[in-house]
Amino acid sequence: MNSFKELSMWNGFKKMLYRDLLHSTKNLSQLMNPLLLFILISASFPFAINIDENQLMIIGPGVIWVIAILSFLLTLNNLYKDDMEDGSLDYMLLSAQPLPVLTLAKILAHWFLSGLPLVILCPFVSVFYQLSIDVSMLLSLTLLIGTLALSLIGSIGASLTISSQNNTTLLSLLVLPITIPILIFGAKTVVLYQNGHTSLTGLYLIGAYCMFALSFSPFVSAASLRIGSD
Amino acid sequence: MMTFLHKMASPRYFYSISQKLSPWFMSVGMVLLLFGVINGLYFAPPDYQQSDAFRIIYVHVPAAYISMMTYSLMAIASIIGLIWRIKIAFAFTSSAASLGAWFTFLALVTGSIWGRPMWGTWWEWGDPRLTSELLMLFLYLGYMALRASINDTQKADKLSSIFILVGAINVPVIHYSVEWWSSLHQTSTLLKLDGPSIATSMLIPLMATIIGTMLYFISLLLIRVRAEVIYRHRRSKWVRDLILEGKNV
Amino acid sequence: MFNFLQMEYAPFVYSAFVIFFIVIAICTKNALDLNKNYLKTIKIILNELEAKK
Numbered sequence: 001m002n003s004f005k006e007l008s009m010w011n012g013f014k015k016m017l018y019r020d021l022l023h024s025t026k027n028l029s030q031l032m033n034p035l036l037l038f039i040l041i042s043a044s045f046p047f048a049i050n051i052d053e054n055q056l057m058i059i060g061p062g063v064i065w066v067i068a069i070l071s072f073l074l075t076l077n078n079l080y081k082d083d084m085e086d087g088s089l090d091y092m093l094l095s096a097q098p099l100p101v102l103t104l105a106k107i108l109a110h111w112f113l114s115g116l117p118l119v120i121l122c123p124f125v126s127v128f129y130q131l132s133i134d135v136s137m138l139l140s141l142t143l144l145i146g147t148l149a150l151s152l153i154g155s156i157g158a159s160l161t162i163s164s165q166n167n168t169t170l171l172s173l174l175v176l177p178i179t180i181p182i183l184i185f186g187a188k189t190v191v192l193y194q195n196g197h198t199s200l201t202g203l204y205l206i207g208a209y210c211m212f213a214l215s216f217s218p219f220v221s222a223a224s225l226r227i228g229s230d
Numbered sequence: 231m232m233t234f235l236h237k238m239a240s241p242r243y244f245y246s247i248s249q250k251l252s253p254w255f256m257s258v259g260m261v262l263l264l265f266g267v268i269n270g271l272y273f274a275p276p277d278y279q280q281s282d283a284f285r286i287i288y289v290h291v292p293a294a295y296i297s298m299m300t301y302s303l304m305a306i307a308s309i310i311g312l313i314w315r316i317k318i319a320f321a322f323t324s325s326a327a328s329l330g331a332w333f334t335f336l337a338l339v340t341g342s343i344w345g346r347p348m349w350g351t352w353w354e355w356g357d358p359r360l361t362s363e364l365l366m367l368f369l370y371l372g373y374m375a376l377r378a379s380i381n382d383t384q385k386a387d388k389l390s391s392i393f394i395l396v397g398a399i400n401v402p403v404i405h406y407s408v409e410w411w412s413s414l415h416q417t418s419t420l421l422k423l424d425g426p427s428i429a430t431s432m433l434i435p436l437m438a439t440i441i442g443t444m445l446y447f448i449s450l451l452l453i454r455v456r457a458e459v460i461y462r463h464r465r466s467k468w469v470r471d472l473i474l475e476g477k478n479v
Numbered sequence: 480m481f482n483f484l485q486m487e488y489a490p491f492v493y494s495a496f497v498i499f500f501i502v503i504a505i506c507t508k509n510a511l512d513l514n515k516n517y518l519k520t521i522k523i524i525l526n527e528l529e530a531k532k
Binding site for chain 3: 268271276282283284285286288289290293328332335336339340343344346347443446450453454455456458460461464465469473474476478
């Protein structure tokens with residue numbers, strides 16, 4: 001009777017999540033590179049423009065958001081490719097667990113490993129743009145929900161491009177148009193807060209987008225994985 | 231009607247039908263288009279608010295209609311291809327993509343040219359219709375890039391169809407954006423419940439250009455799908471008979 | 480009718496129409512060329528198949 005518990009979806013989800021978080025094939029440097037890129041590009045921006053404090057404060061949230069999205073998109077390339085190359089994708093396809101459960105677990109693990117570090121780094125990076133503490137906290141909060149939405153949408157792009165040749169930038173090209181609403185709402189929320197409006201409707205809108213993506217992204221990724229890897 | 235659609239799913243029948251239909255569509259479309267353009271440029275009265283610059287409407291609106299129409303066509307064809315596995319639907323999707331991209335580009339460019347004298351700017355980031363139309367151009371380009379990057383035709387068909395369906399939410403956003411958000415565009419004048427709110431002398435060339443461009447577009451689409459169909463089935467017997475011996479399909 | 484060059488905003492209107500027709504001409508040329516190229520390729524392939532038979 002115990003074996004029934006082992007076949008449950010929650011068990012499969014848990015095992016896949018732990019596997020990706022703890023025993024994934026990524027080494028630490030592969031995880032650190034996009035984060036270092038994030039810090040580096042955010043630091044290079046003020047060099048190119050006038051180092052006027054007010055100007056930096058105005059453009060800060062938007063710039064940080066764009067750089068966060070761009071460096072996050074770099075991490076998405078290997079979401080399913082690593083599994084395809086070492087053969088575990090075939091095991092995922094053949095397993096008794098429904099594939100959307102496994103893809104959701106992979107997406108969450110990817111968010112923990114690549115999205116949360118961005119959120120943690122964000123207050124430090126916003127120092128470059130002279131943002132005050134409350135603004136940078138709000139920025140981190142929008143990034144928190146926004147990176148989850150990005151993980152979800154990005155996994156659709158990653159699953160569509162597993163069998164593509166020369167797809168270094170194809171994934172970004174496919175995913176960026178769909179993630180523009182997140183960018184708009186995320187950056188605008190912080191900018192409006194900076195200008196004095198205290199209602200955070202933008203945050204709710206990002207949350208809504210994230211929930212919407214959550215409702216279809218695992219299924220679409222699963223379908224694309226099945227088509228793309230046979 | 232349903233039998234006609236059923237028969238269209240067969241590549242051979244489609245090939246022969248489209249060969250007969252497309253010259254008609256092209257000539258009628260071109261005639262209507264020219265009639266609309268000349269009428270619109272010279273015989274329609276100048277608008278009291280926008281004087282003569284409003285005449286760009288006679289090219290801007292058809293281009294915008296067609297850009298949205300092709301995306302919807304591609305979405306429907308993707309659904310048909312993915313669910314019912316009718317292979318010719320994928321030929322439609324891939325042929326419509328580059329036409330749709332061109333017309334979206336045209337809509338953006340003519341709109342920008344119209345915007346310069348009217349709103350004072352070539353581009354306006356706050357206008358939701360402009361940004362979502364630009365998004366649609368990127369979706370078309372992304373579709374073509376995704377298709378080109380996958381070597382296996384069947385995989386490429388299905389995966390790019392999934393991509394089109396994911397982006398299909400953009401079409402209602404473009405259409406209703408003028409009602410949901412305040413924008414420089416005006417709300418719809420043609421498809422209102424109490425009749426179009428535009429003067430008849432301006433309406434006639436507009437309908438002529440819209441319908442003419444649509445017919446012309448359908449003829450171009452039929453030509454491209456024909457080429458795609460015959461290329462996909464190049465190893466089958468009916469193609470061999472057709473090309474080598476000039477037998478009728 | 481005789482004032483067709485003196486209408487207001489004439490350069491804008493005319494350039495929009497010209498671009499429209501240029502794009503339509505490009506699309507038509509693309510479609511017809513595609514047809515021609517595909518037919519040429521298919522003829523080559525079929526002739527090879529026939530020669531092999």
